[in-house]
Amino acid sequence: MNEAVIQAEGRAAGRAEGRAMIEARGLRKSFQTRKRGKTTAVDAVVGIDLRVEAGEIFGFLGPNGAGKTTTLRMFATLLPPDGGEAVIAGADLLRKPAEVRRAIGYIAQGGGTWDDVTARQELVLQARMHGIGKAEAQRRAAQSLEAFELADYGDRNCKTYSGGQRRRVDIALGVVHRPKVVFLDEPTTGLDPQSRAHMWDMVRKLREEGMTVFLTTHYLDEADALCDRIAIIDAGRIVAEGTPAALKREISGDVVTVRVAAADAEQVGAAQSTAAQSTAAQVTTAQKAADLLAAEPYARSAEARDNGELRLAVDVGESAIPRIMRTLESAGIELSTIELHRPTLDDVFFAKTGRSLRES
């Protein structure tokens, strides 16, 4: 296991005893739709149980229409839940929405700025809507423009901004009052790769400043790279929850593919050796290696294939590789290549729902 993974898991584990910033139980929401005069209820969210610790970047991963935005909007006090309960930053969502609003920042997918005012004016207004005095609001606006690398454009009208700049203005607006919890709805949808990477840095910076981040995404790599913990949501319910690494491990563990060197190639002599002879020798060696490795405690299974390759299913690939190498070395078997395949979050999604996230 690499260091970053260990650290991330350690952080998540440490937080488990920490302070919950979002705690939801049985949160439900359905919408009434009318078709040809008939009213039917569509269940958007059928029961969300969730706990997000202070200081986490928590991701809500799922396909479009899974209920991500609906859940987020309930948390952000924009949509009254039909049932269940939630406590956000210590305030009861259903009974004290005003108190929740003071503690949270919300950044909608489409943002929300007037075209004909400047980012600075928007930031001042936003701070003032949070009850901050005029002088302090102006100070914070200037600070935010600096922090979000908008100082050069801060006095231009919002309609002149590029996609990435606009997104940074949206985030700056969402956190100008320094909330405890920030809700981000699809923060990088529609951004170019460079702006996306930039946005990830911004989100990490929010966490460094002590905010808890809750975001929705349908990007696998975003959930994987940015989030400490994720919940996979499908058809209105959470189907899996954990650190990205733990979720992937839970599914199938890692797969290590080993290719043994063509044994005794020198002895046979390059000129006389036929390809068939060489491969046959390889297969024998691979089979021997597989038998050896299958007995090792870290291997779930080991299987030799006809092409001189052997596949091992292991729990944690990084720690298995050096042990595999030692085992084979001490048996006098030479390796030519060793490869680590890790399951992706898409494999996790597939295992839980029977569908691929890329297809849906």
Place this chain on the structure above:
Amino acid sequence: MKTLRDIWLIFQRHMLLMLRSPLWVFLGVAQPIVYLALFAPLLKPALASLDSGSMATAYRIYVPGMLVAVALGGGLYVGFGLLGEIASGVVERARVTPVSRYALVLGRSLRDVVAVLVQSAIITLLSLPLGLFVRIGDLLLAYALLALISLTSSAISYGIAIRVSNPNVLGQVINNVAQPLMLLSGTLLPIALAPLWLRRVADWNPYSWAVSGMRALFAGHSGDPAVWRSLVIMGGLVVVSLAWSARLFARSVR
């Protein structure tokens, strides 16, 4: 106290937006000015039966009606702006702050009042060379009445906009509300010219009373009972319509 501060905050923002694109304030007076120049002379013979029949009297009857039409007709269409803002996400952004939900409507309505008063001042000034004469005290009282009318019409428009929520439907609904209110208040043609049964129907239209009050003020009869009656009726309607739309808004957006 907090609500007042919030109203001021939202009002300031909408004033800023209005100053950023002042074009529509002037577009709003274009039609009344055309009416003033072309329609009033046409009306002179018709109005002759009511008064001496001079051009000055024609304007004294026509201008106050025109001003009510601006405050009422213009105000009823402000709901489109609110729907636009809801669609753009700025309303949602405000909703996740502790800002007063009432302020989000009242701040806008006050901006609408300022717009109507600016338009009214332009129309009044342009009417002076045409022979309009009105005392400054009466004029200020008339503007106060216009401010009340404008508050009611914009509040009603916001209320309907929240109820309807679809801009295409909103246009139809507003047209259907505006037409009878305008025709039955005698803004352009005095209702005094109408047959008795129509006048009885118009008595049920609060804006008809507002127009009577405005005409009395422009005629220099500030002591006329029509003046205080119109102020009281419009004042009451302000309270009712603002409470209705602000509550509707607060409830629809939580």
